Amino acid sequence: MPVLHRRSLLAAASALVLTRAVQAEPAKGEPVLLGVSGPLTGPNAQYGAQWKQGFDLALDEINGSGGIKGRPLAYIFEDTQSDPRQSVAVAQKFVADPKIVAELGDFASPASMAASPIYQRGKLVQFGFTNSHPDFTKGGDYMWSNSVSQADEQPLSAAYAVKRLGLKKIAVLHLNTDWGRTSKDLFDKAAKEMGAEVVATEGYLPDEKDFRSTLVRVRGAKPDGLMLISYYSDAALIARQVRQAGIKLPIVAASSVYSPKFIELGGDAVEGVFTASRYFPDDPRPQVRDFVGKFKAKYSKEPDAFNAYAYDTMTLMAAVMREYGADRKAIHDGLAKIKDVPSVIFGKTTFDTKTRRVDGAMNVELVVKDGKFQLNESHAAVR
Amino acid sequence: MSSWIDYTVNGIIIGNIYALLAVGLALIFGVSRLINFAHGSVYVVGAYAGFLAVTHLGTPLPVTIALVVVVGALLGLVIERFGLRPLQGYAHIAPLLATIGISFVLDQLVQLFFTPDPRALPSSLLETRFQIGSGTIGALDLVIAAIGLASAGLLYTFLRYTRLGWAVRATAQDRDAAQQMGVDVDAVNRTVFAIASGLGAVSGLLVGMYYNYIDPAMSFQATLKGVVAQVVGGVGNVPGAIAGSLLLGLVESYGIALFGTSYRNLFAFVLLVAVLVWRPNGLFASKRQTPPEPMTGTFIAPSRPIQIPGKVLLAAAAVAALVPLVLPHPYVLQTLTNSWLYALLGLSLTLIAGTVGLVSLGHAALLAIGGYSSALLALNFGVPVGIAILSAGLIAALLGTVLVFPSFRLRGHYLSIATLAIGEIVSLVILNWEWLTRGPIGVSGIPSLSLFGIELDTDRSVYWFTLVLVIVLAALQLRLLGSHLGRVLRAVRDDDVAARSYGIRLDRYKALAFAFGSFAAGVSGGVTSHIYSYINHETFNAQLSILALTIVILGGMGNVTGAIVGSVLLVGLPEVFRVAAEYRVLIYGLVLLLLVRFRPQGLLGTV
Numbered sequence: 001m002p003v004l005h006r007r008s009l010l011a012a013a014s015a016l017v018l019t020r021a022v023q024a025e026p027a028k029g030e031p032v033l034l035g036v037s038g039p040l041t042g043p044n045a046q047y048g049a050q051w052k053q054g055f056d057l058a059l060d061e062i063n064g065s066g067g068i069k070g071r072p073l074a075y076i077f078e079d080t081q082s083d084p085r086q087s088v089a090v091a092q093k094f095v096a097d098p099k100i101v102a103e104l105g106d107f108a109s110p111a112s113m114a115a116s117p118i119y120q121r122g123k124l125v126q127f128g129f130t131n132s133h134p135d136f137t138k139g140g141d142y143m144w145s146n147s148v149s150q151a152d153e154q155p156l157s158a159a160y161a162v163k164r165l166g167l168k169k170i171a172v173l174h175l176n177t178d179w180g181r182t183s184k185d186l187f188d189k190a191a192k193e194m195g196a197e198v199v200a201t202e203g204y205l206p207d208e209k210d211f212r213s214t215l216v217r218v219r220g221a222k223p224d225g226l227m228l229i230s231y232y233s234d235a236a237l238i239a240r241q242v243r244q245a246g247i248k249l250p251i252v253a254a255s256s257v258y259s260p261k262f263i264e265l266g267g268d269a270v271e272g273v274f275t276a277s278r279y280f281p282d283d284p285r286p287q288v289r290d291f292v293g294k295f296k297a298k299y300s301k302e303p304d305a306f307n308a309y310a311y312d313t314m315t316l317m318a319a320v321m322r323e324y325g326a327d328r329k330a331i332h333d334g335l336a337k338i339k340d341v342p343s344v345i346f347g348k349t350t351f352d353t354k355t356r357r358v359d360g361a362m363n364v365e366l367v368v369k370d371g372k373f374q375l376n377e378s379h380a381a382v383r
Numbered sequence: 384m385s386s387w388i389d390y391t392v393n394g395i396i397i398g399n400i401y402a403l404l405a406v407g408l409a410l411i412f413g414v415s416r417l418i419n420f421a422h423g424s425v426y427v428v429g430a431y432a433g434f435l436a437v438t439h440l441g442t443p444l445p446v447t448i449a450l451v452v453v454v455g456a457l458l459g460l461v462i463e464r465f466g467l468r469p470l471q472g473y474a475h476i477a478p479l480l481a482t483i484g485i486s487f488v489l490d491q492l493v494q495l496f497f498t499p500d501p502r503a504l505p506s507s508l509l510e511t512r513f514q515i516g517s518g519t520i521g522a523l524d525l526v527i528a529a530i531g532l533a534s535a536g537l538l539y540t541f542l543r544y545t546r547l548g549w550a551v552r553a554t555a556q557d558r559d560a561a562q563q564m565g566v567d568v569d570a571v572n573r574t575v576f577a578i579a580s581g582l583g584a585v586s587g588l589l590v591g592m593y594y595n596y597i598d599p600a601m602s603f604q605a606t607l608k609g610v611v612a613q614v615v616g617g618v619g620n621v622p623g624a625i626a627g628s629l630l631l632g633l634v635e636s637y638g639i640a641l642f643g644t645s646y647r648n649l650f651a652f653v654l655l656v657a658v659l660v661w662r663p664n665g666l667f668a669s670k671r672q673t674p675p676e677p678m679t680g681t682f683i684a685p686s687r688p689i690q691i692p693g694k695v696l697l698a699a700a701a702v703a704a705l706v707p708l709v710l711p712h713p714y715v716l717q718t719l720t721n722s723w724l725y726a727l728l729g730l731s732l733t734l735i736a737g738t739v740g741l742v743s744l745g746h747a748a749l750l751a752i753g754g755y756s757s758a759l760l761a762l763n764f765g766v767p768v769g770i771a772i773l774s775a776g777l778i779a780a781l782l783g784t785v786l787v788f789p790s791f792r793l794r795g796h797y798l799s800i801a802t803l804a805i806g807e808i809v810s811l812v813i814l815n816w817e818w819l820t821r822g823p824i825g826v827s828g829i830p831s832l833s834l835f836g837i838e839l840d841t842d843r844s845v846y847w848f849t850l851v852l853v854i855v856l857a858a859l860q861l862r863l864l865g866s867h868l869g870r871v872l873r874a875v876r877d878d879d880v881a882a883r884s885y886g887i888r889l890d891r892y893k894a895l896a897f898a899f900g901s902f903a904a905g906v907s908g909g910v911t912s913h914i915y916s917y918i919n920h921e922t923f924n925a926q927l928s929i930l931a932l933t934i935v936i937l938g939g940m941g942n943v944t945g946a947i948v949g950s951v952l953l954v955g956l957p958e959v960f961r962v963a964a965e966y967r968v969l970i971y972g973l974v975l976l977l978l979v980r981f982r983p984q985g986l987l988g989t990v
Binding site: 040041042045046048049078079081084085086088089091092093095096108109110113114117118121122133135138139173176177178180181182202203204205207208209211212213214216217233236237240245246261264266 | 396512
């Protein structure tokens with residue numbers, strides 16, 4: 001019987017993931033399930049692994065403090081390799097499974113947005129917590145996102161580069177993806193409004209490793225500083241090659257480079273790189289202290305941006321369910337109503353019900369010094 | 384002016400890195416006539432072996448290199464013995480698929496052992512840098528160049544002056560004749576794999592040190608660049624591979640200089656197609672050479688296809704049509720809908736690769752052309768979706784045929800590589816042609832499927848729609864194969880000289896078949912774009928082309944039913960293996976290997 005077969009597979013799958021996701025918790029009974037659609041294999045697998053760490057940490061806390069009205073919270077992580085063909089199948093699976101109350105992910109826009117029509121039709125919230133594509137939440141009223149809006153972030157980066165560091169002629173290197181491109185356009189606009197000039201723009205593909213010739217071109221434009229709209233791995237590669245090429249200009253990097261890996265991969269070359277972050281380990285905010293402390297205790301390393309997004313998202317979903325109930329409709333309606341959920345990224349999360357996004361991410365301005373991210377105190381204080 | 388010196392130096396440095404990869408690929412191709420898709424995976428394994436040695440054992444560089452060579456060589460022996468030797472005597476297409484399976488398995492193993500996180504691979508000794516022009520080069524650049532040259536020199540000596548080297552060259556020239564002369568062909572193969580894999584592993588180590596960066600996902604790009612470099616130089620030609628690599632590095636660097644970073648790969652692939660069309664044996668091949676491949680009837684395995692009576696096919700179609708009523712689970716329907724969409728792609732490629740013998744490695748480009756055509760027609764001009772999809776098929780047929788037409792004179796692997804390059808070119812043009820395609824932002828808000836004003840908004844209706852498309856196009860294709868035209872197409876594949884001497888104009892028939900096949904792929908891409916509602920240049924990527932070829936080989940080249948069965952299996956299996964979470968791709972790779980091992984002519988056999 002194919003039906004039985006499929007069910008038993010599903011059961012086996014949930015059992016397998018559950019045993020890993022939920023460890024000894026006081027909350028009892030039938031778990032409340034979230035579906036996660038994201039990459040565990042393939043070229044983006046590292047991000048899926050980081051999500052898991054953030055989720056699991058949040059679940060320890062949530063289930064340690066009574067779960068969702070006494071029931072434990074858990075998630076089923078379905079690997080899609082961030083491939084649209086697989087994310088649409090996973091979407092159907094989640095929509096058809098009445099136990100799933102909301103979905104988190106996918107990672108990249110092509111995979112996430114291809115699945116949106118299915119979630120919208122199935123009336124299951126698709127919570128794309130890394131989806132900064134401007135059109136993601138336009139997919140329908142079931143698409144929500146707490147990903148940091150680039151319209152928010154890029155003016156802050158521009159202010160850092162132009163106003164605080166005094167750069168006037170900036171060369172921008174950006175990932176040539178939907179995220180990088182959107183960010184670059186917003187950065188350009190903000191920097192120009194602040195009176196700076198963007199003298200060179202170079203878009204590169206995500207799997208690019210050699211930037212030597214790009215840097216010759218950049219140097220030819222005679223900038224007084226570089227802006228990297230990159231993830232940590234490519235930003236580290238660029239920074240190394242910048243220094244190897246003998247270019248001594250200041251480097252500003254988007255907050256997505258905030259990861260211990262950036263320093264590990266970049267070594268001495270990332271010394272002096274200016275960046276920003278939504279949170280910082282020495283932040284006095286209690287939720288940040290809590291998150292960083294527990295993360296280090298559990299994984300014996302510093303958390304990075306993707307860990308924090310995942311942690312925040314799981315915490316937010318738990319808050320919505322605790323307040324408004326753990327079913328699909330309650331979550332959809334609750335997201336619009338919920339106010340001021342404590343958050344590492346935003347301080348307090350409240351959705352703009354028109355855009356279904358969150359405004360006003362926190363911002364601390366950092367610099368890499370002595371092999372560590374440190375507050376950039378030489379220029380001004382934390383905002 | 385001085386910046387041109389910098390661009391040149393940079394081009395040579397990066398070409399230097401490609402050379403290490405290309406030499407290994409060239410060696411293997413020279414002897415086994417095989418594009419080794421697992422080469423990039425060996426490179427990754429080498430990088431990680433070096434990482435372990437440096438970070439855990441603290442070995443100095445020469446020891447690390449020696450260790451990595453040994454690991455690489457052993458891995459090469461294992462690949463040769465268990466992955467490829469059992470496939471000897473089958474057509475070349477089977478080992479090609481085997482190397483794809485091996486690369487899945489190796490990449491995934493590395494990822495499981497070392498996590499997908501990128502790692503730093505420090506090289507403390509080699510931080511000294513020298514000023515050249517206005518940039519600098521490091522000691523590591525020189526070490527890489529030295530190792531590249533030294534290995535090429537050693538190889539040259541080995542091939543020229545040792546008995547085993549003679550055997551390698553004899554085998555490369557004519558395998559059967561060498562065997563008759565008493566050459567132990569297996570030993571030659573082993574040696575070549577060991578040497579090439581040792582080199583591949585060292586290049587992984589050195590490139591990792593160069594960038595202070597390794598991750599398990601870097602294998603595909605490495606294979607791609609290595610293949611391009613060695614083909615530019617002339618496949619199987621070791622000094623040519625080095626020259627080709629340097630040329631590739633220079634062209635990329637000058638491309639960036641003239642047009643910007645996002646055009647880099649575009650130049651590399653345009654160079655490749657130009658070289659292939661202009662001098663199919665590579666830039667550095669001597670004019671008079673034995674034909675690169677003994678072509679007739681060897682690339683595609685002759686076999687007796689499994690005959691399936693028409694009634695059974697009809698019954699199968701009826702069963703497929705009843706699925707939504709018997710088993711109305713949306714997940715199953717979606718997976719099967721995906722299978723039908725890929726079956727369209729499979730039908731297309733099985734006709735082009737199987738029936739006519741043009742093994743395309745860039746088939747995803749046709750999906751992309753179809754997807755973008757349909758999406759943009761519907762969005763920008765308000766064309767009804769049904770007509771947009773039909774137009775997408777026609778546009779893909781026209782554009783696909785025009786793009787590939789210059790390559791029709793190429794044979795075997797050369798055509799495959801040309802199509803691989805054309806596939807990449809299409810994807811890069813989509814990325815850079817912003818006013819039309821919206822560049823990296825992609826096309827969103829594509830209207831959902833509808834036909835004559837009726838919305839196909841349920842899982843069932845989409846399922847039936849795609850199933851009907853598959854059945855109609857499959858029936859047409861079966862009719863085509865059974866006709867006079869079908870026999871002509873097979874004649875072109877089996878013996879093009881004989882076909883030509885019967886007065887058949889090869890190009891025209893190839894173009895006809897390509898247009899018919901591209902139509903199916905374009906329709907598939909068009910339908911996909913309306914189902915997804917959002918596409919960008921990454922939606923139809925190079926991995927998809929590999930999947931398409933896998934579907935076709937698995938089903939049996941040229942076999943219409945086989946393409947459909949292959950598609951259901953290859954789209955379905957990864958879903959079935961979901962329970963295995965991170966091990967999913969590993970199992971998929973192993974199953975692929977076993978299938979190739981025991982059914983190299985495909986499940987249903989070549990038609």
